[in-house]
Amino acid sequence: MSKVLIVAEHLDGKLNASTAKCVTAAQALSPEAIDIVVLAANPAAVAAEAAQIDGVARVLTVTDEANAQAVAQVLAPQVAKLADGYSHVFGPSTTFGKDLMPCVAALLGVPQVSDVMSVEGSHTFKRPIYAGNAIITVEAPADSTVVATVRTASWSEAGKGGSAPVEAADVQAELPTHSRFIGLAAGSSDRPDLQSAKRVVSGGRGLGSEENFKIIYDFADKIGAAVGASRAAVDAGYVPNEMQVGQTGKIIAPELYIAVGISGAIQHLTGIKDAGTIVAINKDADAAIFEIADIGLAGDLFKVLPELENALG
Amino acid sequence: MKILVGYKRVVDYNVRIQVKPDGSGVVTDGVKLSANPFDEIALEEALRLRDKGIATEVVVATIAPADAQAHLRNGLAMGANRAIHVVTDAGQEIQPLTAARTFLKLIEKEQPDLVILGKQAIDDDANQTGQMLATIWGRPQATFASKLEVADGKATVTREVDAGLETLEVDLPAVVTTDLRLNEPRFIKLPDIMKAKSKPLEAIPFADLGVEAGKGLKTTAYAPPPKRSKGVMVKDAAELVAALKQKGLL
Ligand SMILES: Cc1cc2nc3c(=O)[nH]c(=O)nc-3n(C[C@H](O)[C@H](O)[C@H](O)COP(=O)(O)OP(=O)(O)OC[C@H]3O[C@@H](n4cnc5c(N)ncnc54)[C@H](O)[C@@H]3O)c2cc1C
Ligand SMILES: Nc1ncnc2c1ncn2[C@@H]1O[C@H](COP(=O)(O)O)[C@@H](O)[C@H]1O
Numbered sequence: 217m218s219k220v221l222i223v224a225e226h227l228d229g230k231l232n233a234s235t236a237k238c239v240t241a242a243q244a245l246s247p248e249a250i251d252i253v254v255l256a257a258n259p260a261a262v263a264a265e266a267a268q269i270d271g272v273a274r275v276l277t278v279t280d281e282a283n284a285q286a287v288a289q290v291l292a293p294q295v296a297k298l299a300d301g302y303s304h305v306f307g308p309s310t311t312f313g314k315d316l317m318p319c320v321a322a323l324l325g326v327p328q329v330s331d332v333m334s335v336e337g338s339h340t341f342k343r344p345i346y347a348g349n350a351i352i353t354v355e356a357p358a359d360s361t362v363v364a365t366v367r368t369a370s371w372s373e374a375g376k377g378g379s380a381p382v383e384a385a386d387v388q389a390e391l392p393t394h395s396r397f398i399g400l401a402a403g404s405s406d407r408p409d410l411q412s413a414k415r416v417v418s419g420g421r422g423l424g425s426e427e428n429f430k431i432i433y434d435f436a437d438k439i440g441a442a443v444g445a446s447r448a449a450v451d452a453g454y455v456p457n458e459m460q461v462g463q464t465g466k467i468i469a470p471e472l473y474i475a476v477g478i479s480g481a482i483q484h485l486t487g488i489k490d491a492g493t494i495v496a497i498n499k500d501a502d503a504a505i506f507e508i509a510d511i512g513l514a515g516d517l518f519k520v521l522p523e524l525e526n527a528l529g
Numbered sequence: 530m531k532i533l534v535g536y537k538r539v540v541d542y543n544v545r546i547q548v549k550p551d552g553s554g555v556v557t558d559g560v561k562l563s564a565n566p567f568d569e570i571a572l573e574e575a576l577r578l579r580d581k582g583i584a585t586e587v588v589v590a591t592i593a594p595a596d597a598q599a600h601l602r603n604g605l606a607m608g609a610n611r612a613i614h615v616v617t618d619a620g621q622e623i624q625p626l627t628a629a630r631t632f633l634k635l636i637e638k639e640q641p642d643l644v645i646l647g648k649q650a651i652d653d654d655a656n657q658t659g660q661m662l663a664t665i666w667g668r669p670q671a672t673f674a675s676k677l678e679v680a681d682g683k684a685t686v687t688r689e690v691d692a693g694l695e696t697l698e699v700d701l702p703a704v705v706t707t708d709l710r711l712n713e714p715r716f717i718k719l720p721d722i723m724k725a726k727s728k729p730l731e732a733i734p735f736a737d738l739g740v741e742a743g744k745g746l747k748t749t750a751y752a753p754p755p756k757r758s759k760g761v762m763v764k765d766a767a768e769l770v771a772a773l774k775q776k777g778l779l
Binding site: 227287288289292310311312314315316317318319321322323325326327328329330331340344345346347348349350351352353354355356357360392394395396397398399400401402403411415439447450451456457458463464466471472482483489492493494495506507508509510511512513514515520523524526527528 | 540542545546547548555624625626629648649651652653654655656657658660661663664665667668669670671672673675685688689690691692693694695696697698699700703708709710743744745746747748749750751752753754757759760761762763764765766767768769770772773776778779
């Protein structure tokens with residue numbers, strides 16, 4: 217029987233939605249137990265949130281000032297120590313999990329399965345390669361711990377009706393001092409979070425400037441959507457990097473995705489393949505984005521967006 | 530200061546990869562191969578550190594079959610001082626943990642002060658090798674770098690994380706992995722291609738390095754991704770709103 221340890225992702229005392237998605241992926245293993253570990257300076261609030269996730273058996277906390285920030289080389293030895301007794305160790309395939317989990321795998325001397333899209337068996341998973349142009353089935357070695365990152369866009373969040381016990385874990389691991397967290401410049405926004413929003417409006421190079429991007433924000437606010445962007449828009453400095461959607465940005469799965477002034481490069485499409493409905497607005501009727509859009513509108517965005525706002529009343 | 534750069538050859542990012550009809554793999558015959566985009570950025574960053582006088586030597590390394598020599602010559606033409614070719618058997622698969630263990634052998638030999646790898650290879654999209662290497666080397670890692678400053682035995686790295694931009698300071702030697710916005714790689718000029726021909730390129734058979742063999746992942750099937758069917762075109766904003774309302778999305 218499988219026993220799964222999930223590494224909680226959190227920031228500023230709040231649990232990230234990616235953790236509840238890892239729980240759903242872990243449930244697909246029909247395991248004997250799913251535990252979550254919270255590594256933090258003050259884990260209590262995050263642990264309390266984690267304890268509510270349905271299907272969680274225990275929440276373990278590791279309290280250490282060194283865990284105030286998620287520095288992968290500091291967290292990894294602690295997670296590796298805790299991995300003893302678990303058949304699987306999962307983390308999300310967010311930048312947090314991508315940074316940390318390979319270190320855990322290396323400490324355990326096992327390969328890592330990146331971006332798990334589906335669970336086919338206790339050691340068999342599907343994952344994307346070549347920017348999602350091929351899906352492979354991989355088998356992890358039968359007799360070793362499975363370390364994996366969970367592709368968050370492929371899984372929904374587990375429900376929040378649980379009440380798992382919270383236990384302090386005692387981890388005797390030697391922590392390195394060679395890495396120092398200096399700071400995080402986070403974009404402050406009252407808009408919904410790009411990775412968990414039900415609606416997302418993204419702008420591309422077609423917007424033409426940082427000032428013009430306002431038209432995207434206004435429209436997004438009107439429909440309560442999060443705002444994303446193509447790499448070209450980020451590179452051109454219209455918007456900050458954390459808004460990038462795609463192979464090397466965020467992989468998202470909103471119910472509604474509206475791409476505005478985005479051509480539909482394959483690296484962008486990789487990030488939105490799991491969206492429910494894709495809408496494209498582009499003045500070039502031959503743009504690649506129309507090949508995959510559920511609803512397309514060929515037209516000038518500077519004309520169409522105000523019209524849309526009007527039509528919404 | 531010496532910098533070791535990972536320089537992997539992959540299917541060019543412009544190629545639309547197709548899965549073979551029998552599901553045994555992807556079509557790579559006759560497909561254009563190029564340097565992994567993140568590794569070009571890694572090499573560019575190393576060259577810039579040398580241009581600034583911070584680094585003295587830039588060594589590119591690849592783990593690949595014998596026919597990857599021309600690829601390494603490109604790295605030399607871009608400006609690397611030397612190249613190391615860890616030669617594998619044709620068809621031999623090198624997974625991230627093995628790549629990391631191989632790089633560790635090269636580190637033991639070369640004693641670099643900084644190792645720069647790409648954040649991910651765009652064929653396997655694993656995003657693991659740099660992190661695994663830092664771990665088994667027992668040195669710091671700074672992944673997904675969009676800015677790198679090196680001074681006084683330390684690297685200050687701006688990292689592209691989901692929440693924004695994180696700054697991490699690490700002691701050298703360390704492993705840094707590159708994100709796309711770190712720099713824009715220079716183009717190779719014709720005279721440089723000529724010059725590269727006489728630069729040192731060391732070939733080491735993979736088997737000679739004594740890399741610990743570990744169990745890897747076994748790929749049992751390849752499939753094309755589920756297709757999204759082509760949708761409908763609407764003629765104006767009013768029709769779009771109506772269509773979205775009908776689907777219950779607005
Ligand atoms: C390794 C690698 C990784 C990458 N990762 C990503 C990634 O994660 N995400 C990503 O997005 N890209 C990524 N890219 C870049 C990608 O290849 C494209 O360059 C990028 O997505 C293009 O962005 P765009 O569609 O905004 O710009 P363009 O391709 O320039 O398209 C702009 C579009 O706007 C339309 N337009 C212009 N004016 C108007 C108007 N007034 N009204 C309506 N439409 C208008 C044009 O018709 C055009 O279709 C990556 C590339 C590489 C090599
Ligand atoms: N066979 C290889 N040869 C050279 N560099 C490699 C090789 N495999 C991985 N790397 C380096 O490790 C990075 C991440 O690869 P991956 O973990 O496979 O996504 C790449 O961008 C390269 O810099």
